[in-house]
Amino acid sequence: MALARRGGIGRYYDVNGWLFVAPALGLIALFMVYPIFWSLWMSFQSGRGMMMKFAGFGNIVRLWNDAVFIKALTNTMTYFVVQVPIMILLALILASLLNNPRLLGRAFFRTAIFLPCVTSLVAYSVLFKGMFAFDGIVNSTLQAIGIIASPIPWQTHPFWAKALVIIAITWRWTGYNMIFYLAALQNIDRSIYEVARIDGVPAWARFTHITIPLLKPVILFTTVISTIGTLQLFDEVYNLTEGKGGPSNATLTLSLYIYNLTFRFMPNFGYAATVSYVIVILVAILAFLQFFMARERDK
Protein backbone atom coordinates (compact mmCIF):
# COMPACT_ATOMS: atom_id res chain seq x y z
CA MET A 1 0.00 0.00 0.00
CA ALA A 2 2.80 2.37 0.86
CA LEU A 3 4.32 1.62 -2.51
CA ALA A 4 1.07 2.40 -4.26
CA ARG A 5 0.76 5.82 -2.60
CA ARG A 6 4.34 6.92 -3.12
CA GLY A 7 4.64 6.33 -6.86
CA GLY A 8 1.20 7.30 -8.20
CA ILE A 9 -0.54 5.43 -10.99
CA GLY A 10 2.60 3.86 -12.46
CA ARG A 11 3.48 2.34 -9.12
CA TYR A 12 -0.03 1.06 -8.66
CA TYR A 13 0.16 -0.65 -12.03
CA ASP A 14 3.40 -2.28 -11.02
CA VAL A 15 1.92 -3.70 -7.81
CA ASN A 16 -0.90 -5.26 -9.84
CA GLY A 17 1.52 -6.62 -12.41
CA TRP A 18 3.53 -8.36 -9.71
CA LEU A 19 0.45 -9.70 -7.93
CA PHE A 20 -0.86 -11.29 -11.13
CA VAL A 21 2.39 -13.00 -12.11
CA ALA A 22 3.68 -13.89 -8.62
CA PRO A 23 1.94 -17.26 -8.09
CA ALA A 24 3.14 -18.72 -11.41
CA LEU A 25 6.66 -17.32 -11.09
CA GLY A 26 6.92 -18.48 -7.49
CA LEU A 27 5.90 -22.03 -8.33
CA ILE A 28 8.21 -22.20 -11.35
CA ALA A 29 11.09 -20.85 -9.27
CA LEU A 30 10.46 -23.36 -6.49
CA PHE A 31 9.79 -26.48 -8.59
CA MET A 32 11.94 -25.89 -11.66
CA VAL A 33 14.67 -23.30 -11.18
CA TYR A 34 15.69 -24.27 -7.65
CA PRO A 35 15.81 -28.05 -8.40
CA ILE A 36 17.74 -27.61 -11.65
CA PHE A 37 20.53 -25.77 -9.79
CA TRP A 38 20.33 -28.25 -6.95
CA SER A 39 20.87 -31.20 -9.27
CA LEU A 40 23.84 -29.36 -10.82
CA TRP A 41 25.35 -29.08 -7.34
CA MET A 42 24.42 -32.69 -6.65
CA SER A 43 26.25 -33.88 -9.75
CA PHE A 44 29.51 -32.98 -8.05
CA GLN A 45 28.61 -35.07 -4.99
CA SER A 46 28.88 -38.74 -4.40
CA GLY A 47 27.55 -41.23 -1.87
CA ARG A 48 24.62 -43.44 -1.07
CA GLY A 49 21.19 -42.00 -0.31
CA MET A 50 21.42 -38.75 1.62
CA MET A 51 25.03 -39.31 2.81
CA MET A 52 26.81 -37.26 0.22
CA LYS A 53 30.25 -35.74 0.00
CA PHE A 54 32.01 -33.57 -2.54
CA ALA A 55 33.45 -35.63 -5.38
CA GLY A 56 34.72 -32.99 -7.79
CA PHE A 57 34.72 -34.34 -11.29
CA GLY A 58 34.60 -37.94 -10.04
CA ASN A 59 31.13 -38.52 -11.47
CA ILE A 60 32.15 -37.20 -14.87
CA VAL A 61 35.14 -39.53 -14.93
CA ARG A 62 32.81 -42.36 -13.95
CA LEU A 63 30.57 -41.59 -16.95
CA TRP A 64 33.40 -42.37 -19.36
CA ASN A 65 33.97 -45.79 -17.85
CA ASP A 66 30.31 -46.70 -17.40
CA ALA A 67 29.38 -49.10 -20.21
CA VAL A 68 25.68 -48.97 -19.28
CA PHE A 69 25.68 -45.17 -19.52
CA ILE A 70 27.39 -45.30 -22.93
CA LYS A 71 24.78 -47.86 -24.00
CA ALA A 72 21.89 -45.65 -22.79
CA LEU A 73 23.39 -42.62 -24.53
CA THR A 74 23.89 -44.51 -27.82
CA ASN A 75 20.36 -45.93 -27.67
CA THR A 76 18.85 -42.51 -26.98
CA MET A 77 20.79 -40.96 -29.86
CA THR A 78 19.80 -43.86 -32.14
CA TYR A 79 16.11 -43.30 -31.39
CA PHE A 80 16.56 -39.61 -32.08
CA VAL A 81 18.58 -39.95 -35.30
CA VAL A 82 16.41 -42.70 -36.80
CA GLN A 83 12.94 -41.94 -35.51
CA VAL A 84 12.65 -38.15 -35.79
CA PRO A 85 13.46 -37.93 -39.56
CA ILE A 86 11.17 -40.87 -40.44
CA MET A 87 8.29 -39.39 -38.48
CA ILE A 88 8.73 -35.83 -39.79
CA LEU A 89 8.91 -37.03 -43.41
CA LEU A 90 5.85 -39.25 -42.98
CA ALA A 91 3.92 -36.42 -41.33
CA LEU A 92 4.89 -34.01 -44.13
CA ILE A 93 3.81 -36.41 -46.87
CA LEU A 94 0.49 -37.09 -45.13
CA ALA A 95 -0.13 -33.40 -44.51
CA SER A 96 0.47 -32.44 -48.14
CA LEU A 97 -1.75 -35.26 -49.39
CA LEU A 98 -4.53 -34.35 -46.96
CA ASN A 99 -4.22 -30.67 -47.83
CA ASN A 100 -5.64 -31.40 -51.29
CA PRO A 101 -9.27 -30.15 -51.18
CA ARG A 102 -10.25 -32.64 -53.89
CA LEU A 103 -9.32 -35.61 -51.74
CA LEU A 104 -12.49 -37.40 -50.70
CA GLY A 105 -12.89 -38.25 -47.02
CA ARG A 106 -10.25 -35.75 -45.98
CA ALA A 107 -11.78 -35.05 -42.55
CA PHE A 108 -12.12 -38.77 -41.85
CA PHE A 109 -8.48 -39.51 -42.74
CA ARG A 110 -7.26 -36.54 -40.70
CA THR A 111 -9.21 -37.62 -37.62
CA ALA A 112 -8.10 -41.25 -37.97
CA ILE A 113 -4.41 -40.37 -38.26
CA PHE A 114 -4.63 -37.91 -35.38
CA LEU A 115 -6.42 -40.41 -33.11
CA PRO A 116 -3.25 -42.00 -31.58
CA CYS A 117 -2.59 -38.65 -29.87
CA VAL A 118 -5.45 -39.21 -27.42
CA THR A 119 -3.86 -42.30 -25.89
CA SER A 120 -1.65 -42.14 -22.86
CA LEU A 121 1.95 -43.19 -23.36
CA VAL A 122 1.43 -46.04 -20.92
CA ALA A 123 -1.77 -47.31 -22.58
CA TYR A 124 -0.37 -47.46 -26.09
CA SER A 125 2.91 -49.03 -24.95
CA VAL A 126 0.93 -51.77 -23.25
CA LEU A 127 -1.12 -52.28 -26.43
CA PHE A 128 2.00 -52.48 -28.57
CA LYS A 129 3.59 -54.93 -26.21
CA GLY A 130 0.63 -57.26 -26.74
CA MET A 131 0.35 -56.70 -30.50
CA PHE A 132 4.06 -57.39 -31.01
CA ALA A 133 4.17 -60.52 -28.85
CA PHE A 134 6.13 -63.37 -30.45
CA ASP A 135 3.03 -65.19 -31.71
CA GLY A 136 0.92 -62.02 -31.62
CA ILE A 137 -1.24 -60.33 -34.21
CA VAL A 138 1.58 -58.46 -35.99
CA ASN A 139 3.78 -61.48 -36.56
CA SER A 140 0.87 -63.70 -37.57
CA THR A 141 -0.42 -61.08 -40.04
CA LEU A 142 3.01 -60.53 -41.56
CA GLN A 143 3.39 -64.27 -41.94
CA ALA A 144 -0.08 -64.68 -43.42
CA ILE A 145 0.58 -62.11 -46.17
CA GLY A 146 3.98 -63.64 -46.79
CA ILE A 147 6.24 -60.73 -45.82
CA ILE A 148 8.17 -62.82 -43.32
CA ALA A 149 8.75 -66.56 -43.15
CA SER A 150 9.25 -66.90 -39.40
CA PRO A 151 8.08 -64.67 -36.53
CA ILE A 152 10.20 -61.63 -35.68
CA PRO A 153 11.57 -61.63 -32.08
CA TRP A 154 10.31 -58.08 -31.37
CA GLN A 155 10.98 -58.22 -27.66
CA THR A 156 13.99 -60.49 -27.31
CA HIS A 157 16.36 -59.41 -30.08
CA PRO A 158 18.34 -56.16 -29.51
CA PHE A 159 17.76 -54.84 -33.04
CA TRP A 160 14.04 -55.64 -33.22
CA ALA A 161 13.41 -54.38 -29.69
CA LYS A 162 14.78 -51.00 -30.75
CA ALA A 163 12.75 -51.17 -33.95
CA LEU A 164 9.63 -51.79 -31.90
CA VAL A 165 10.26 -48.70 -29.77
CA ILE A 166 10.73 -46.65 -32.94
CA ILE A 167 7.57 -48.06 -34.56
CA ALA A 168 5.58 -47.35 -31.40
CA ILE A 169 6.73 -43.73 -31.06
CA THR A 170 6.14 -43.12 -34.76
CA TRP A 171 2.58 -44.44 -34.43
CA ARG A 172 1.88 -42.16 -31.45
CA TRP A 173 3.37 -38.90 -32.76
CA THR A 174 3.07 -38.77 -36.58
CA GLY A 175 -0.49 -37.46 -36.48
CA TYR A 176 0.50 -34.86 -33.91
CA ASN A 177 3.19 -33.46 -36.21
CA MET A 178 0.91 -33.70 -39.21
CA ILE A 179 -1.59 -31.35 -37.54
CA PHE A 180 1.10 -28.67 -37.28
CA TYR A 181 1.93 -28.99 -40.97
CA LEU A 182 -1.73 -28.97 -42.01
CA ALA A 183 -2.26 -25.75 -40.07
CA ALA A 184 0.79 -24.18 -41.71
CA LEU A 185 -0.22 -25.38 -45.18
CA GLN A 186 -3.53 -23.57 -44.82
CA ASN A 187 -1.62 -20.29 -44.84
CA ILE A 188 -0.01 -21.10 -48.19
CA ASP A 189 -1.85 -19.78 -51.22
CA ARG A 190 -3.13 -22.82 -53.11
CA SER A 191 -2.71 -21.03 -56.45
CA ILE A 192 1.07 -21.58 -56.16
CA TYR A 193 0.37 -25.29 -56.44
CA GLU A 194 -2.13 -24.80 -59.28
CA VAL A 195 0.38 -22.75 -61.30
CA ALA A 196 3.11 -25.33 -60.70
CA ARG A 197 0.76 -28.11 -61.72
CA ILE A 198 -0.27 -26.37 -64.94
CA ASP A 199 3.41 -25.78 -65.70
CA GLY A 200 3.86 -29.53 -65.49
CA VAL A 201 5.84 -29.68 -62.25
CA PRO A 202 5.44 -33.25 -60.97
CA ALA A 203 3.92 -33.90 -57.55
CA TRP A 204 7.19 -34.95 -55.94
CA ALA A 205 8.96 -31.81 -57.16
CA ARG A 206 6.07 -29.67 -55.88
CA PHE A 207 6.55 -31.31 -52.51
CA THR A 208 10.33 -30.79 -52.33
CA HIS A 209 10.43 -27.36 -53.99
CA ILE A 210 7.30 -25.66 -52.65
CA THR A 211 5.97 -27.43 -49.57
CA ILE A 212 9.20 -28.14 -47.69
CA PRO A 213 10.83 -24.70 -48.16
CA LEU A 214 7.61 -22.88 -47.18
CA LEU A 215 7.12 -25.05 -44.10
CA LYS A 216 10.72 -24.76 -42.96
CA PRO A 217 9.98 -22.79 -39.75
CA VAL A 218 7.30 -25.27 -38.64
CA ILE A 219 9.50 -28.22 -39.54
CA LEU A 220 12.28 -26.73 -37.45
CA PHE A 221 9.90 -26.16 -34.55
CA THR A 222 8.48 -29.69 -34.61
CA THR A 223 11.97 -31.13 -34.95
CA VAL A 224 13.08 -29.37 -31.79
CA ILE A 225 9.94 -30.48 -29.92
CA SER A 226 10.44 -34.08 -31.05
CA THR A 227 14.13 -33.97 -30.22
CA ILE A 228 13.51 -32.79 -26.67
CA GLY A 229 10.80 -35.44 -26.33
CA THR A 230 12.99 -38.25 -27.65
CA LEU A 231 15.90 -37.30 -25.41
CA GLN A 232 13.55 -37.74 -22.42
CA LEU A 233 12.02 -41.03 -23.59
CA PHE A 234 10.87 -43.05 -20.59
CA ASP A 235 7.22 -44.23 -20.43
CA GLU A 236 7.31 -46.30 -23.63
CA VAL A 237 10.54 -48.17 -22.94
CA TYR A 238 9.61 -48.72 -19.30
CA ASN A 239 6.28 -50.28 -20.24
CA LEU A 240 7.46 -52.26 -23.26
CA THR A 241 10.28 -53.89 -21.29
CA GLU A 242 8.90 -54.20 -17.72
CA GLY A 243 11.16 -51.36 -16.63
CA LYS A 244 14.35 -53.14 -17.62
CA GLY A 245 15.23 -51.53 -20.94
CA GLY A 246 16.05 -54.99 -22.21
CA PRO A 247 16.98 -57.28 -23.81
CA SER A 248 20.37 -56.67 -22.14
CA ASN A 249 19.99 -52.88 -22.10
CA ALA A 250 19.36 -52.74 -25.86
CA THR A 251 16.46 -50.32 -25.40
CA LEU A 252 17.64 -48.53 -22.23
CA THR A 253 17.30 -44.72 -22.42
CA LEU A 254 19.05 -42.04 -20.39
CA SER A 255 15.87 -41.22 -18.45
CA LEU A 256 15.27 -44.87 -17.62
CA TYR A 257 18.88 -45.24 -16.49
CA ILE A 258 18.53 -42.22 -14.21
CA TYR A 259 15.33 -43.67 -12.77
CA ASN A 260 17.05 -47.02 -12.15
CA LEU A 261 20.07 -45.36 -10.56
CA THR A 262 17.83 -43.38 -8.23
CA PHE A 263 14.95 -45.64 -7.35
CA ARG A 264 15.84 -49.17 -8.31
CA PHE A 265 19.51 -49.78 -7.54
CA MET A 266 21.31 -48.61 -4.40
CA PRO A 267 20.39 -44.91 -4.70
CA ASN A 268 23.27 -42.75 -5.87
CA PHE A 269 21.73 -39.32 -6.27
CA GLY A 270 24.99 -37.63 -7.21
CA TYR A 271 25.83 -39.88 -10.12
CA ALA A 272 22.21 -39.97 -11.32
CA ALA A 273 22.22 -36.16 -11.31
CA THR A 274 25.36 -36.19 -13.44
CA VAL A 275 23.67 -38.44 -15.99
CA SER A 276 20.64 -36.14 -15.97
CA TYR A 277 22.88 -33.19 -16.77
CA VAL A 278 23.97 -35.00 -19.93
CA ILE A 279 20.35 -34.62 -21.09
CA VAL A 280 20.31 -30.96 -20.02
CA ILE A 281 23.46 -30.30 -22.06
CA LEU A 282 22.19 -32.21 -25.11
CA VAL A 283 18.92 -30.24 -25.04
CA ALA A 284 20.82 -26.97 -24.68
CA ILE A 285 23.13 -27.78 -27.61
CA LEU A 286 20.24 -28.74 -29.85
CA ALA A 287 18.22 -25.67 -28.88
CA PHE A 288 21.25 -23.51 -29.62
CA LEU A 289 21.62 -25.16 -33.04
CA GLN A 290 17.97 -24.42 -33.73
CA PHE A 291 18.42 -20.78 -32.74
CA PHE A 292 21.51 -20.60 -34.94
CA MET A 293 19.68 -22.10 -37.91
CA ALA A 294 16.77 -19.71 -37.46
CA ARG A 295 19.22 -16.77 -37.50
CA GLU A 296 20.86 -18.08 -40.68
CA ARG A 297 17.45 -18.28 -42.31
CA ASP A 298 16.59 -14.67 -41.51
CA LYS A 299 19.76 -13.36 -43.16
Place this chain on the structure above:
Amino acid sequence: MRTSPANIASAILTYGFVGLMAFLSVFPFIWMALGATNSSIDIIKGRLAPGEALATNIANFFTLVNVPLVFWNSAKVTIFATVLTLAVSSLAGYGFEIFRSRHRERLYRAMLLTLMIPFAALMIPLFIMVGKMGLINTHIAVVLPTIGSAFIVFYFRQSTKAFPSELRDAAKVDGLKEWQIFLYIYVPVMRSTYAAAFIIVFMTAWNNYLWPLIVLQSNETKTITLVISSLASAYYPDYGVVMVGTILATLPTLAVFFFMQRQFVQGMLGSVK
Protein backbone atom coordinates in the same frame (compact mmCIF):
# COMPACT_ATOMS: atom_id res chain seq x y z
CA MET B 1 -6.83 -35.46 -69.52
CA ARG B 2 -8.60 -35.92 -66.24
CA THR B 3 -8.92 -39.69 -66.42
CA SER B 4 -5.55 -40.47 -68.00
CA PRO B 5 -3.89 -43.68 -66.76
CA ALA B 6 -1.27 -41.59 -64.92
CA ASN B 7 -3.96 -39.72 -62.99
CA ILE B 8 -5.74 -42.92 -62.07
CA ALA B 9 -2.49 -44.48 -60.92
CA SER B 10 -1.65 -41.47 -58.76
CA ALA B 11 -5.16 -41.50 -57.27
CA ILE B 12 -4.83 -45.18 -56.38
CA LEU B 13 -1.44 -44.52 -54.87
CA THR B 14 -2.71 -41.56 -52.83
CA TYR B 15 -5.83 -43.27 -51.50
CA GLY B 16 -3.91 -46.46 -50.94
CA PHE B 17 -1.23 -44.75 -48.89
CA VAL B 18 -3.52 -42.46 -46.90
CA GLY B 19 -5.96 -45.32 -46.37
CA LEU B 20 -3.23 -47.63 -45.12
CA MET B 21 -1.92 -44.99 -42.71
CA ALA B 22 -5.43 -44.29 -41.41
CA PHE B 23 -5.98 -48.02 -40.94
CA LEU B 24 -2.68 -48.49 -39.09
CA SER B 25 -3.53 -45.52 -36.86
CA VAL B 26 -6.93 -46.88 -35.93
CA PHE B 27 -6.08 -50.58 -35.79
CA PRO B 28 -4.69 -50.67 -32.20
CA PHE B 29 -7.99 -49.16 -30.99
CA ILE B 30 -9.95 -51.91 -32.76
CA TRP B 31 -7.55 -54.51 -31.39
CA MET B 32 -8.02 -53.06 -27.90
CA ALA B 33 -11.82 -53.22 -28.19
CA LEU B 34 -11.77 -56.78 -29.55
CA GLY B 35 -9.18 -57.76 -26.97
CA ALA B 36 -11.48 -56.84 -24.13
CA THR B 37 -13.88 -59.52 -25.34
CA ASN B 38 -11.28 -62.29 -25.63
CA SER B 39 -9.34 -64.41 -23.20
CA SER B 40 -5.70 -63.61 -22.53
CA ILE B 41 -4.45 -66.59 -24.55
CA ASP B 42 -6.56 -65.64 -27.58
CA ILE B 43 -5.32 -62.05 -27.41
CA ILE B 44 -1.67 -63.05 -27.42
CA LYS B 45 -2.36 -65.48 -30.26
CA GLY B 46 -3.70 -62.52 -32.24
CA ARG B 47 -7.36 -63.55 -32.49
CA LEU B 48 -9.21 -60.86 -34.44
CA ALA B 49 -12.84 -61.55 -33.74
CA PRO B 50 -15.20 -60.67 -30.92
CA GLY B 51 -15.03 -63.34 -28.20
CA GLU B 52 -17.17 -64.24 -25.22
CA ALA B 53 -14.84 -63.26 -22.39
CA LEU B 54 -15.93 -59.64 -21.97
CA ALA B 55 -17.96 -60.26 -18.80
CA THR B 56 -15.16 -62.38 -17.30
CA ASN B 57 -12.53 -59.77 -18.14
CA ILE B 58 -14.57 -56.97 -16.60
CA ALA B 59 -15.28 -59.08 -13.52
CA ASN B 60 -11.58 -59.96 -13.17
CA PHE B 61 -10.59 -56.33 -13.59
CA PHE B 62 -12.96 -55.30 -10.82
CA THR B 63 -11.63 -58.04 -8.52
CA LEU B 64 -7.97 -57.24 -9.16
CA VAL B 65 -8.39 -53.47 -9.01
CA ASN B 66 -10.33 -51.24 -6.66
CA VAL B 67 -11.82 -49.45 -9.66
CA PRO B 68 -13.79 -46.67 -7.95
CA LEU B 69 -10.78 -45.75 -5.79
CA VAL B 70 -8.32 -45.76 -8.69
CA PHE B 71 -10.57 -43.58 -10.83
CA TRP B 72 -11.23 -41.29 -7.92
CA ASN B 73 -7.45 -40.92 -7.47
CA SER B 74 -6.94 -40.12 -11.15
CA ALA B 75 -9.89 -37.73 -11.19
CA LYS B 76 -8.71 -35.95 -8.06
CA VAL B 77 -5.20 -35.43 -9.39
CA THR B 78 -6.48 -34.31 -12.79
CA ILE B 79 -9.11 -31.91 -11.48
CA PHE B 80 -6.78 -30.20 -9.02
CA ALA B 81 -3.94 -29.97 -11.55
CA THR B 82 -6.24 -28.58 -14.22
CA VAL B 83 -8.07 -25.99 -12.13
CA LEU B 84 -4.94 -24.72 -10.38
CA THR B 85 -2.79 -24.63 -13.52
CA LEU B 86 -5.42 -22.75 -15.48
CA ALA B 87 -5.98 -20.26 -12.65
CA VAL B 88 -2.31 -19.55 -11.95
CA SER B 89 -1.27 -19.48 -15.62
CA SER B 90 -4.08 -17.27 -16.87
CA LEU B 91 -3.42 -14.78 -14.07
CA ALA B 92 0.23 -14.67 -15.12
CA GLY B 93 -0.48 -14.53 -18.85
CA TYR B 94 -2.84 -11.61 -18.25
CA GLY B 95 -0.42 -9.94 -15.86
CA PHE B 96 2.54 -10.15 -18.23
CA GLU B 97 0.61 -8.79 -21.19
CA ILE B 98 -1.49 -6.06 -19.53
CA PHE B 99 0.94 -4.64 -16.96
CA ARG B 100 4.19 -4.57 -18.90
CA SER B 101 7.37 -3.50 -17.20
CA ARG B 102 11.02 -3.91 -18.02
CA HIS B 103 11.75 -6.16 -15.03
CA ARG B 104 8.86 -8.44 -15.74
CA GLU B 105 9.83 -8.78 -19.42
CA ARG B 106 13.23 -10.00 -18.29
CA LEU B 107 11.67 -12.47 -15.90
CA TYR B 108 9.29 -13.61 -18.61
CA ARG B 109 12.17 -14.41 -20.93
CA ALA B 110 13.98 -16.23 -18.12
CA MET B 111 10.79 -18.17 -17.44
CA LEU B 112 10.60 -19.30 -21.07
CA LEU B 113 14.07 -20.80 -20.70
CA THR B 114 12.62 -23.29 -18.20
CA LEU B 115 10.73 -24.86 -21.14
CA MET B 116 13.99 -26.56 -22.06
CA ILE B 117 14.53 -28.20 -18.66
CA PRO B 118 14.12 -31.97 -19.01
CA PHE B 119 12.12 -33.60 -16.23
CA ALA B 120 14.82 -36.23 -15.70
CA ALA B 121 17.06 -33.50 -14.28
CA LEU B 122 14.36 -32.43 -11.80
CA MET B 123 13.13 -35.71 -10.44
CA ILE B 124 15.82 -36.34 -7.84
CA PRO B 125 15.70 -32.89 -6.18
CA LEU B 126 11.89 -32.88 -6.40
CA PHE B 127 11.75 -36.30 -4.77
CA ILE B 128 13.97 -35.11 -1.90
CA MET B 129 11.94 -31.88 -1.53
CA VAL B 130 8.64 -33.72 -1.45
CA GLY B 131 10.13 -36.15 1.06
CA LYS B 132 11.24 -33.32 3.35
CA MET B 133 7.75 -31.82 3.19
CA GLY B 134 6.38 -35.23 4.27
CA LEU B 135 4.30 -35.51 1.13
CA ILE B 136 5.50 -38.84 -0.26
CA ASN B 137 2.54 -40.99 -1.25
CA THR B 138 0.12 -38.06 -1.34
CA HIS B 139 -1.75 -36.57 -4.27
CA ILE B 140 -0.58 -33.11 -3.27
CA ALA B 141 2.93 -34.23 -4.18
CA VAL B 142 1.73 -35.30 -7.62
CA VAL B 143 -0.03 -32.02 -8.37
CA LEU B 144 2.16 -29.39 -6.68
CA PRO B 145 5.21 -29.38 -9.02
CA THR B 146 3.03 -29.37 -12.15
CA ILE B 147 1.00 -26.22 -11.42
CA GLY B 148 3.60 -23.67 -12.48
CA SER B 149 3.85 -24.26 -16.23
CA ALA B 150 5.86 -21.86 -18.40
CA PHE B 151 4.19 -23.28 -21.48
CA ILE B 152 0.63 -22.56 -20.32
CA VAL B 153 1.62 -19.07 -19.14
CA PHE B 154 3.11 -18.49 -22.59
CA TYR B 155 -0.06 -19.78 -24.20
CA PHE B 156 -2.27 -17.41 -22.19
CA ARG B 157 -0.01 -14.44 -22.84
CA GLN B 158 -0.05 -15.07 -26.61
CA SER B 159 -3.85 -15.29 -26.55
CA THR B 160 -4.21 -12.20 -24.34
CA LYS B 161 -2.76 -10.12 -27.19
CA ALA B 162 -6.18 -10.53 -28.83
CA PHE B 163 -8.05 -9.33 -25.70
CA PRO B 164 -9.68 -5.96 -26.66
CA SER B 165 -8.28 -3.12 -24.52
CA GLU B 166 -11.56 -1.16 -24.94
CA LEU B 167 -13.24 -3.71 -22.69
CA ARG B 168 -10.69 -3.02 -19.97
CA ASP B 169 -10.99 0.75 -20.36
CA ALA B 170 -14.78 0.63 -20.18
CA ALA B 171 -14.64 -1.54 -17.07
CA LYS B 172 -12.24 0.88 -15.42
CA VAL B 173 -14.57 3.79 -16.15
CA ASP B 174 -17.32 1.77 -14.51
CA GLY B 175 -15.11 1.53 -11.43
CA LEU B 176 -14.23 -2.16 -11.48
CA LYS B 177 -11.11 -3.21 -9.59
CA GLU B 178 -8.32 -5.06 -11.38
CA TRP B 179 -9.29 -8.46 -9.97
CA GLN B 180 -12.92 -7.84 -10.93
CA ILE B 181 -11.93 -6.98 -14.48
CA PHE B 182 -9.98 -10.22 -14.65
CA LEU B 183 -12.71 -12.36 -13.12
CA TYR B 184 -15.84 -10.87 -14.71
CA ILE B 185 -14.55 -9.70 -18.09
CA TYR B 186 -11.32 -11.46 -19.05
CA VAL B 187 -12.30 -14.99 -18.00
CA PRO B 188 -15.64 -15.10 -19.90
CA VAL B 189 -14.21 -13.37 -22.99
CA MET B 190 -11.27 -15.78 -23.19
CA ARG B 191 -13.25 -18.99 -22.73
CA SER B 192 -12.02 -20.56 -25.97
CA THR B 193 -8.44 -20.04 -24.80
CA TYR B 194 -9.34 -21.66 -21.50
CA ALA B 195 -10.92 -24.56 -23.38
CA ALA B 196 -7.78 -25.20 -25.45
CA ALA B 197 -5.49 -24.84 -22.43
CA PHE B 198 -7.83 -27.10 -20.46
CA ILE B 199 -7.29 -29.87 -22.99
CA ILE B 200 -3.49 -29.64 -22.83
CA VAL B 201 -3.42 -29.69 -19.04
CA PHE B 202 -6.12 -32.33 -18.74
CA MET B 203 -4.29 -34.69 -21.10
CA THR B 204 -0.96 -34.16 -19.37
CA ALA B 205 -2.40 -34.65 -15.89
CA TRP B 206 -4.57 -37.67 -16.70
CA ASN B 207 -1.75 -39.42 -18.55
CA ASN B 208 1.11 -38.38 -16.27
CA TYR B 209 3.26 -41.37 -15.42
CA LEU B 210 6.88 -40.90 -14.36
CA TRP B 211 6.30 -38.46 -11.49
CA PRO B 212 3.33 -40.37 -9.99
CA LEU B 213 5.39 -43.56 -10.36
CA ILE B 214 8.04 -41.98 -8.16
CA VAL B 215 5.85 -40.46 -5.44
CA LEU B 216 2.82 -42.76 -5.25
CA GLN B 217 3.97 -45.95 -3.59
CA SER B 218 0.91 -47.57 -2.06
CA ASN B 219 -2.03 -49.17 -3.82
CA GLU B 220 -4.44 -46.78 -2.08
CA THR B 221 -3.01 -43.73 -3.85
CA LYS B 222 -2.22 -45.12 -7.32
CA THR B 223 -3.74 -43.60 -10.45
CA ILE B 224 -5.09 -45.50 -13.45
CA THR B 225 -1.91 -45.21 -15.56
CA LEU B 226 0.14 -46.75 -12.75
CA VAL B 227 -2.38 -49.57 -12.32
CA ILE B 228 -2.40 -50.46 -16.03
CA SER B 229 1.36 -50.41 -16.11
CA SER B 230 1.67 -52.78 -13.18
CA LEU B 231 -1.07 -55.12 -14.51
CA ALA B 232 0.75 -55.37 -17.83
CA SER B 233 4.18 -55.95 -16.31
CA ALA B 234 3.05 -58.90 -14.18
CA TYR B 235 4.93 -62.12 -14.86
CA TYR B 236 1.90 -63.61 -16.62
CA PRO B 237 -0.25 -60.60 -17.47
CA ASP B 238 -3.93 -61.27 -18.07
CA TYR B 239 -4.31 -59.38 -21.32
CA GLY B 240 -8.08 -59.45 -21.21
CA VAL B 241 -7.98 -57.53 -17.95
CA VAL B 242 -5.28 -55.19 -19.31
CA MET B 243 -7.48 -54.39 -22.32
CA VAL B 244 -10.46 -53.53 -20.11
CA GLY B 245 -8.17 -51.24 -18.10
CA THR B 246 -6.70 -49.52 -21.14
CA ILE B 247 -10.16 -48.87 -22.55
CA LEU B 248 -11.35 -47.33 -19.29
CA ALA B 249 -8.19 -45.22 -19.05
CA THR B 250 -8.52 -43.98 -22.63
CA LEU B 251 -12.28 -43.22 -22.56
CA PRO B 252 -12.03 -39.83 -20.78
CA THR B 253 -9.44 -38.43 -23.19
CA LEU B 254 -11.27 -39.94 -26.15
CA ALA B 255 -14.49 -38.27 -24.96
CA VAL B 256 -12.78 -34.91 -24.58
CA PHE B 257 -11.35 -35.32 -28.07
CA PHE B 258 -14.68 -36.11 -29.74
CA PHE B 259 -16.70 -33.47 -27.90
CA MET B 260 -14.13 -30.70 -28.23
CA GLN B 261 -12.37 -31.62 -31.46
CA ARG B 262 -11.84 -28.05 -32.66
CA GLN B 263 -10.40 -26.83 -29.35
CA PHE B 264 -8.42 -30.04 -29.07
CA VAL B 265 -6.54 -29.35 -32.29
CA GLN B 266 -6.25 -25.67 -31.33
CA GLY B 267 -4.76 -26.67 -27.99
CA MET B 268 -2.22 -28.95 -29.63
CA LEU B 269 -1.24 -26.18 -32.04
CA GLY B 270 -1.17 -23.57 -29.26
CA SER B 271 2.48 -22.74 -29.50
CA VAL B 272 2.83 -21.97 -33.19
CA LYS B 273 0.22 -19.21 -33.44
